[in-house]
Amino acid sequence: MPVKLVAPSLDLLPAYADALRRGWSADNVRGKAAADEELERISADPQGFVDSLDNPDSGGPPVRRVDGSLGPRLPSIRRWLWDDGFCGSIGLRWGPDGGPLPDWFPYGHIGYAVPPWRRGRGYATEGLKLLLPEARARGLDHVELTTEADNPASQRVVVKNGGRVVARESSGTLHGGAEVIRWRIDL
Template sequence: MKIVRPLEEHLPSFMAALEQGWSPDTTRGPEAAAEALEVVRRDPAKFLERAVDREAAGDPVKLPDGSVVPRIPGYNHWMWDGEFCGTIGFRWQPGGAALLPHVLGHIGYAVVPWKRRKGYATEALRQLLPIVAQEGLPYVEITCDPSNEPSIKVIETNGGVLIERFTKPAQFGGNPGLRYRIHFQEVA
């Protein structure tokens, strides 16, 4: 498995995953999957172009509570083993490592159900970290639910250190969360 920049040749496999009910948005689920499928069908070239959005020119981001916030810079990669396996993305706030309160972490990932438990998320994060390190941040933060043992393992295997237990903002339901930090000198 390798991470790849989304290309036109990958779109049919990505769309098939969406059509099977998988969602790249782990908080909004099927609604986000339907929206992504609509965007891809309407303008595939624009969808692919926005996979790398360093200027935050894309559409605003819809949060789980339905509120809408401005996009921040970011880019996405797809997990690929000959077919689409999932997504891993990076987002940041220009000027430093701090994030806006409604942005839970720098990195998010989601693996299609039929490819889980193969180590793909762990490997995708391992491959993404050197790319992200080139952005000049001293560290990245990744959050997950306390009950998400597979995600905890992915993060810790890649050098993540638990820095806090926190309550997610109201837009995300106010549920408990774990915040991990990965310093780049640790992944060099």
């Protein structure tokens, strides 16, 4: 499969924005609200938006935690899945100073999303495979991911990349209280 990970850039931004306008969002919890916010940010400052997607030094304003409080931004990078056009987004985050993720951050190291019109072609599986060496290069010895218990497609992505179940639990306010599965991939 020719899918590759590309760093977000101004020349590729129109394809990303088009996916947002078509109803897709990289934020599978907040969906359309997150897509609308990103479209506003793109409209106001396209270069600033692109620059904000790579934040390996954890700079920038605080982020809203699941409980509504504000917390420090985590170091992170985002890559776009590309195969003759935009195929999705995958992000990697890690703890401050390369340490573990803080307890207040329930999402895991990696999150990914593929637009509905590009699903079923292995893009998420290949994207995760391509991102794991980046996690290793950043000093991580494992990554954790979270999937909803009723999302077998996402679970297959993790399993095909060596993931094993760590826990099944209620997500609380995350994912509307749905049951989630926590996964670990050793690097």
